[in-house]
Amino acid sequence: MKALVRALAGTGSLVRLILRRDRVVLPLWVVSLALLPVAIANTMHDLYPTGAERQSYIDIVTSTPTFLALYGHAFGHSLGAITAWRLGGTVLFVGLASLLTVIRHTRAEEEAGRRELLGATVAGRQAPLFAALLVTFVADLALGAIAAGSLVAYGLPAAGSVAFGLSWAAFGWAFAAVAAAVAQATEGARAARGISIAILGLSLVLRMAGDVGEEDGPSWVAWLTPFGWIQHIHLYGNQRWWIFVLFAGVVVLFVSCAIALCARRDLGSGLLPTRPGRAAAVGWLRGPLGLAWRLQRGSLLAWTLGFAALGAILGGIAQGGIEVIRDNPKLEVVVGRLGGSSGIADTYFTAIMGLLGLIAAGYAIGAALRLRGEETSGRVEPVLASPVSRGRWAASHLAFGILGPASLLGAAGIAAGLAYGLSTDHVARDFPPVLAQAMVQLPAVWVLVGISAALFGLLPRLAASVGWAALAACVLLEEFGRPLQLSKRVLDLSPFAHVPKLPGDDVFATPLAWLVLISAVLIAAGVLGLRRRDVL
Amino acid sequence: MNEESAVSVSGLVKTFGKTRALDGVDLSVRSGEVHGFLGPNGAGKSTTLRVLLGLIRKDSGEARLLGGDPWHDAVELHRRLAYVPGDVTLWPGLTGGEVIDLLGRMRGGLDKGRRAELLERFELDPSKKARAYSKGNRQKVALVAALASDAELLLLDEPTSGLDPLMEAAFRECVEEERSSGRTVLLSSHILSEVEALCDRVTIIRDGRAVESGTLADLRHLTRTSVAAELAREPVDLEGLPGVHDLHVDGKRVRCQVDAAGLDGLLAHLTPFGVRSLTSQPPTLEDLFLRHYEPGDAQPDRRTGVAR
Numbered sequence: 001m002k003a004l005v006r007a008l009a010g011t012g013s014l015v016r017l018i019l020r021r022d023r024v025v026l027p028l029w030v031v032s033l034a035l036l037p038v039a040i041a042n043t044m045h046d047l048y049p050t051g052a053e054r055q056s057y058i059d060i061v062t063s064t065p066t067f068l069a070l071y072g073h074a075f076g077h078s079l080g081a082i083t084a085w086r087l088g089g090t091v092l093f094v095g096l097a098s099l100l101t102v103i104r105h106t107r108a109e110e111e112a113g114r115r116e117l118l119g120a121t122v123a124g125r126q127a128p129l130f131a132a133l134l135v136t137f138v139a140d141l142a143l144g145a146i147a148a149g150s151l152v153a154y155g156l157p158a159a160g161s162v163a164f165g166l167s168w169a170a171f172g173w174a175f176a177a178v179a180a181a182v183a184q185a186t187e188g189a190r191a192a193r194g195i196s197i198a199i200l201g202l203s204l205v206l207r208m209a210g211d212v213g214e215e216d217g218p219s220w221v222a223w224l225t226p227f228g229w230i231q232h233i234h235l236y237g238n239q240r241w242w243i244f245v246l247f248a249g250v251v252v253l254f255v256s257c258a259i260a261l262c263a264r265r266d267l268g269s270g271l272l273p274t275r276p277g278r279a280a281a282v283g284w285l286r287g288p289l290g291l292a293w294r295l296q297r298g299s300l301l302a303w304t305l306g307f308a309a310l311g312a313i314l315g316g317i318a319q320g321g322i323e324v325i326r327d328n329p330k331l332e333v334v335v336g337r338l339g340g341s342s343g344i345a346d347t348y349f350t351a352i353m354g355l356l357g358l359i360a361a362g363y364a365i366g367a368a369l370r371l372r373g374e375e376t377s378g379r380v381e382p383v384l385a386s387p388v389s390r391g392r393w394a395a396s397h398l399a400f401g402i403l404g405p406a407s408l409l410g411a412a413g414i415a416a417g418l419a420y421g422l423s424t425d426h427v428a429r430d431f432p433p434v435l436a437q438a439m440v441q442l443p444a445v446w447v448l449v450g451i452s453a454a455l456f457g458l459l460p461r462l463a464a465s466v467g468w469a470a471l472a473a474c475v476l477l478e479e480f481g482r483p484l485q486l487s488k489r490v491l492d493l494s495p496f497a498h499v500p501k502l503p504g505d506d507v508f509a510t511p512l513a514w515l516v517l518i519s520a521v522l523i524a525a526g527v528l529g530l531r532r533r534d535v536l
Numbered sequence: 537m538n539e540e541s542a543v544s545v546s547g548l549v550k551t552f553g554k555t556r557a558l559d560g561v562d563l564s565v566r567s568g569e570v571h572g573f574l575g576p577n578g579a580g581k582s583t584t585l586r587v588l589l590g591l592i593r594k595d596s597g598e599a600r601l602l603g604g605d606p607w608h609d610a611v612e613l614h615r616r617l618a619y620v621p622g623d624v625t626l627w628p629g630l631t632g633g634e635v636i637d638l639l640g641r642m643r644g645g646l647d648k649g650r651r652a653e654l655l656e657r658f659e660l661d662p663s664k665k666a667r668a669y670s671k672g673n674r675q676k677v678a679l680v681a682a683l684a685s686d687a688e689l690l691l692l693d694e695p696t697s698g699l700d701p702l703m704e705a706a707f708r709e710c711v712e713e714e715r716s717s718g719r720t721v722l723l724s725s726h727i728l729s730e731v732e733a734l735c736d737r738v739t740i741i742r743d744g745r746a747v748e749s750g751t752l753a754d755l756r757h758l759t760r761t762s763v764a765a766e767l768a769r770e771p772v773d774l775e776g777l778p779g780v781h782d783l784h785v786d787g788k789r790v791r792c793q794v795d796a797a798g799l800d801g802l803l804a805h806l807t808p809f810g811v812r813s814l815t816s817q818p819p820t821l822e823d824l825f826l827r828h829y830e831p832g833d834a835q836p837d838r839r840t841g842v843a844r
Binding site: 111187188276277278279280281285286287288290291294295377378379381382383384385386387388389532533534535 | 589590591592593610611612614615617618619621623625626627628629630631633634636637638639641642643644661662663664665667678681691
């Protein structure tokens with residue numbers, strides 16, 4: 001007990017430090033995510049006031065594999081149930097925000113050497129870990145409480161609303177705990193983020209596979225993931241409260257792992273001892289591009305493989321879902337209006353490629369913002385003190401922001417096109433449009449890269465925050481803009497709104513050309529700005 | 537300006553918002569010399585170097601480097617110089633050897649034999665990942681990369697911070713070799729003994745202005761010698777002698793500080809009292825430094841003119 005108290009000494013001061021550093025970001029994600037459910041509930045109420053309308057909406061949507069994959073099977077058609085069902089995938093963002101917060105205040109601090117400064121004060125060995133978890137847990141609870149409170153205030157049943165809020169908080173806790181353990185095991189914050197996000201992504205893919213695999217309800221696969229657990233609670237139905245025990249189990253398991261690892265390892269080290277590397281550089285490591293490749297190749301490869309796997313899964317399940325619809329005469333009428341079964345496939349691939357485009361933009365912004373990271377860490381100094389121009393240095397990392405997403409979307413498009421083509425036995429017919437739909441996302445991704453690049457050159461302090469906020473805004477507009485009934489003018493602010501739907505859209509060259517032009521102008525402005533400004 | 541100058545800076549001003557980081561810095565480094573750039577933390581040493589590297593843009597004043605403009609001709613000039621930053625941060629996933637090779641190649645290649653020799657002298661393991669290096673070892677990586685290049689000008693920003701005394705000695709040897717091979721070195725430091733041991737000429741900077749510049753001998757000329765004497769009789773009339781300061785008379789013992797110009801007069805005054813022992817200590821750079829950075833010494837002597 002004494003040892004524990006000693007290990008936790010200083011947690012209070014660290015909590016205050018975290019709150020001071022995150023005083024803007026933390027309330028921002030807590031409140032914006034917490035108010036989303038009530039906004040969606042309101043829209044659902046406007047669009048589908050009666051139970052019958054909601055049921056037919058659910059029937060149509062869950063019969064198309066895209067939305068079945070995205071939202072999963074529904075349990076009930078009350079307003080609460082349909083809201084919870086519609087937000088089944090959105091809880092992802094709660095997990096994402098939680099895990100990023102934990103890593104930002106544990107491994108990232110340690111990597112930057114600031115943890116050492118604190119470690120020498122009265123802060124105990126476990127204090128930073130506990131402080132980060134404490135803040136994240138409380139933030140998640142607040143998020144859940146606001147969500148539940150606003151849903152009750154809107155008039156939804158109290159029990160369902162409390163269970164809903166609790167499920168989001170529990171989801172956040174689970175991934176905060178996962179991130180805490182991963183952050184103890186890896187050596188770098190970048191790796192910790194990558195692994196934690198991969199676990200989150202895998203959880204979603206497992207839930208999707210579980211939903212699409214069976215016709216009547218999710219298969220056993222969905223029980224493997226927290227996304228599936230939320231589904232199985234049957235929110236606004238019979239509320240199976242015991243499922244929260246599963247969440248508690250995950251939290252206890254991963255937090256114990258984190259504590260055990262933290263108690264054993266040395267400051268700055270991970271689970272595995274660092275292996276010695278090359279004593280001399282390989283031949284191609286001779287300039288800024290070589291350096292950027294050396295720094296970024298690992299993450300590019302991992303993302304490309306991840307996209308290929310995702311593409312294969314999403315392409316492979318398409319045909320099964322379409323056949324379900326074809327066998328159902330009642331649905332076929334609805335589907336016919338969408339353009340027949342090939343129309344369904346087009347709609348499906350348009351939707352998933354739009355989603356993958358947003359994710360690829362996340363990769364691309366991160367790759368481009370390496371520039372800012374290199375600058376603030378001071379690592380750019382020796383590079384720019386050598387005969388390397390600023391333009392050449394900027395180009396080295398921007399190349400990954402521009403060509404990296406091409407690799408990601410290309411991998412997803414090829415994998416999805418092949419998987420779909422093989423399942424229909426018409427590879428030659430079905431492969432090209434799927435790949436094309438993946439690749440047309442690129443110009444929209446480039447616009448977001450351009451925004452980050454322009455900010456980096458002109459307003460470097462804002463590059464990271466506004467660069468990521470632009471992506472968040474696009475996600476909001478693309479995924480929730482229509483359900484929230486935003487006007488077309490607002491929806492059109494997202495570059496992804498201008499991506500043509502292939503093969504449906506005839507006019508596709510003009511919007512793409514505009515997007516390419518805008519991104520080129522933004523990137524050029526960024527490079528010109530960089531050439532004129534002081535480097536930190 | 538002087539054609540022989542590797543670096544010539546005059547009246548350099550740089551502000552960051554309201555802070556005036558450089559407030560009229562003058563600095564002149566002749567080709568082939570080891571020039572000390574001395575000042576306390578925050579005096580503007582790194583900012584000056586960063587202007588010279590073209591990383592930041594000057595607000596006003598003149599700055600020339602190897603005959604070119606540090607901002608506009610940055611890329612061309614960087615072929616001819618090597619730089620060791622004050623705070624070395626490296627890519628955590630790269631090994632020290634990889635960083636040395638990368639930086640060397642970007643500068644146009646490095647001498648393999650010299651690289652191996654320097655690694656040995658600095659006892660650096662090049663196969664370790666940078667995240668596992670201590671501050672001193674990161675410093676060594678940057679030093680080896682700079683010293684193994686064939687750059688004609690070395691800009692070293694507090695290069696020995698984090699090195700242990702043995703490695704400091706190795707560094708001094710290296711700088712001596714650079715001097716004899718005709719390279720120019722601009723060495724910023726707040727370590728006086730280092731500058732004293734290595735530098736031909738010194739510029740002292742404080743609050744963004746150069747306060748003194750010249751050879752060590754020149755600067756010593758400006759400072760006070762401390763004199764302690766034991767006399768046969770108690771001295772009289774010592775007070776008020778020109779150039780004598782901090783006088784302590786304790787019976788037959790005398791201690792004081794004396795300006796170079798007042799030394800002659802002091803000795804002449806003491807001799808009639810019968811000098812039994814006399815010790816005089818030449819001013820160390822420490823004294824010189826303290827005089828310029830004494831708190832409350834608001835008006836530093838601007839005697840640069842005398843120093844030239």
